[in-house]
Amino acid sequence: MRIWLDGELRDLRSARVSALDHGLTVGDGVFxxxxxxxxxxxxxxxxxxxxxxxxxGLGLPDPDHDEVRRACTAVLAADPVLLGRLRITYTxxxxxxxxxxxxxxxxxxxxxxxxxxRPDSTAVITVPWTRNERGALAGVKSTSxxxxxxxxxxxxxxxxxxxxFGNTVGRLCEGTGSNVxxxxxxxxxxxxxxxxxLPGVTRALVIEWTGAKETDLPLDVLRRxxxxxxTSTLRDVQAVHQxxxxxxxxxxxxxxxxxxxxxxxxxxxxxxx
Numbered sequence: 001m002r003i004w005l006d007g008e009l010r011d012l013r014s015a016r017v018s019a020l021d022h023g024l025t026v027g028d029g030v031f032x033x034x035x036x037x038x039x040x041x042x043x044x045x046x047x048x049x050x051x052x053x054x055x056x057g058l059g060l061p062d063p064d065h066d067e068v069r070r071a072c073t074a075v076l077a078a079d080p081v082l083l084g085r086l087r088i089t090y091t092x093x094x095x096x097x098x099x100x101x102x103x104x105x106x107x108x109x110x111x112x113x114x115x116x117x118r119p120d121s122t123a124v125i126t127v128p129w130t131r132n133e134r135g136a137l138a139g140v141k142s143t144s145x146x147x148x149x150x151x152x153x154x155x156x157x158x159x160x161x162x163x164x165f166g167n168t169v170g171r172l173c174e175g176t177g178s179n180v181x182x183x184x185x186x187x188x189x190x191x192x193x194x195x196x197x198l199p200g201v202t203r204a205l206v207i208e209w210t211g212a213k214e215t216d217l218p219l220d221v222l223r224r225x226x227x228x229x230x231t232s233t234l235r236d237v238q239a240v241h242q243x244x245x246x247x248x249x250x251x252x253x254x255x256x257x258x259x260x261x262x263x264x265x266x267x268x269x270x271x272x273x
Contacts, residue, residue: 002078004071004110009078021107023091026099027144029107030054030091033177035233036084036112037271039076042233044069045272046201047088050141055090057140060106063090071110081114085234089143118235120260121251123160123242124175124228126219127151131165131173133196141198148176160242162230166219167196178232179203181212182225183255188212202231202263205273209266210259222246227253229260237263 003015023029032051035042048065055063072086089109095102129151132138151163155176162175174180174197181190190207192214193199206212222228228240228248237260239252252260266273 001111001113002075004075004108006108007067009074015109015111017091017107017109018094020094020097021091022093022095022101023089023107023143025095025097026092027142027146028058028060028092028095028099028101029089029143030058030060030141031143032088032141033233034072034086034088036076036081036086038082039080040271041072041076041086042267042271043201043205043273044072046204050199050201051088051090054140054142057137058092058142060090060092063106063108067108068110071108075110075112079112081112083115083117084112085115086110086112091143115234118238121239121241122162122230124162124164124180124230124240125155125158125160125244126222127154127163127165129165131167131196133167133169133171133173133194135196138196139193139199152176164222164243170219171195172217172219172221173197175230175232178230178235178238181206181229181231181259182217182221183227183229183253184221184225186226186255188255188259189215189217191215191217200231200233202233202236205267206231206237206259206263209262212259227251227256229256236260236267 032047091107093106094104155163165173167173173195179200222243239256241251
């Protein structure tokens with residue numbers, strides 16, 4: 001594996017950040033996961049725009065999009081993969097042990113690893129913890145990911161691949177690394193960004209390409225929805241065949257299957273929609 005770190009490609013042994021990097025000591029950083037298809041990144045412009053929004057949410061300098069593009073090109077050329085997880089990490093850089101930042105500037109790291117296509121359907125659980133829709137990190141893709149790690153571990157312990165959160169007012173929000181959609185009477189709905197969910201790139205494309213509606217939804221909508229599906233960079237569109245103890249036989253249902261078809265078709269037409 002070759003990794004881009006602060007302006008150059010390095011091998012795994014030499015790609016080392018400072019022990020005092022703020023991304024490590026206090027989680028002061030943001031990131032993007034980009035799907036790589038046949039050695040090229042998908043929807044990179046949208047991911048870079050969100051990386052910038054996240055950086056601004058933490059008060060970090062805007063990342064240099066040209067440099068990030070060069071880094072992505074370099075690591076993909078060094079490690080060609082048919083289907084890959086391209087990870088862009090951007091942190092506060094070398095700093096003091098406390099929460100205040102130093103003056104050394106941010107750290108940029110880009111790496112890629114091979115992945116495989118997800119199954120067409122999966123199981124999810126809901127967890128008792130909440131997303132804070134009014135928190136400082138709402139809508140920010142931060143490296144402070146421990147809450148998601150705990151919730152995803154709970155999902156794996158229960159035979160599921162994803163955990164879904166409600167927010168502080170009991171509305172449906174998102175998964176640990178996905179957005180959630182429900183089908184009600186033939187119409188597709190997903191929580192609005194005001195619910196506290198991350199504005200996912202795949203989520204945005206599904207809304208644009210299918211006309212799905214952003215709707216404030218109660219958490220218990222999962223018990224009555226006709227169909228449920230997840231979206232994320234590496235899941236694309238994935239049906240849910242079980243939510244907690246509720247089975248959804250025949251998943252993917254007709255609306256989800258059509259959404260999957262549309263996404264596969266449209267995403268195959270343009271690498272940077």
